[in-house]
Amino acid sequence: MSETMRPSTGSSQAGGRGALQAIARMSSTRANYLVGQAADFVVSFALLGAAFWYDHSRPLQAAVVVLLGLFIFSFIEYAFHRWLFHGPVPLFEQGHTLHHEKPLGYDSLPFFFPPAVVLLLAAALALVLPTALALLLSGAIALGYALYGFSHLVIHRRRFNHPLARKWAAVHHVHHHHPDKNYGVTSPLWDFILGTWYVSKSKVRVR
Template structure:
């Protein structure tokens, strides 16, 4: 029993260390892309309704993901002290680091969400929702990486990236990375003072 108690903290420490590696960072994308693609393919195969219904479900999944992104960033990554908060604080200290969730966690959460959805809606729609939420997560991750790794020339891309850079200086503002929709709706969008 004592060995099991010692294993818990050691395993958690190992997972936290692994989560800050480049390999973990890119494995997370690979796993999530593969699972999301499989869910979308299964959803399309099982779907017997209209294409408009399938397309609407995929759009709904992307909107749901945008809220999940906002919710996690605002209330978990900037919430009470936890391993998620510590990892996100490390990202604020070093935006070019590879701090991420353990590579298997987003896929496990995505599978769990899809199972819950399948209890509420037809399986085809559950798979389409899960797959589009997964691709929303991938878009978020790649967007976030690109914002910190690229100096944009196009004014609209500079403005998009600047919104997130503001968050690194004002951590209670601009929680959305892929979209500012929920910052507008929930009043956390940074509004610069007029000169």
């Protein structure tokens, strides 16, 4: 390699690091957080709308597929939170630790990343499923993710008056004090199934 080419290689590497640092800084801003929330809902509604436009002749089947997609996402939410965000992968664990330290911070994925992943998922599902079903399933999973993000936002930033809403929010607040319990944010379903539901010591019967 000639001497004239070496600086350009170093410049490209520095440029790559600079781009990653810029994305990291952007990911901790309020604007990225709010734009990401909006983008997640837009993509989910776009996929569901496209599925309806493509085939709206079987509404009962469509409803079942949407419920299935939301159910699938409920496990994705639990699995990612338990085994990635609290797991051995530093990239995920470090970012989530920061959230536990500063729960009112705006750290989140780059706004463009989840929509890109969802669109890739829709394309992959279309290879093995009829197009309308692929759009419905991926749209429902995307809707689950959007609802998860919105739920997480309001749980940390709003005080609820309704008793049921307070109990729902309290489930996640408990997780911040007991990080090995209550991994579900939108629903405690998988915590019940997989044994990570928090039970206070006062409620445990002494045998």
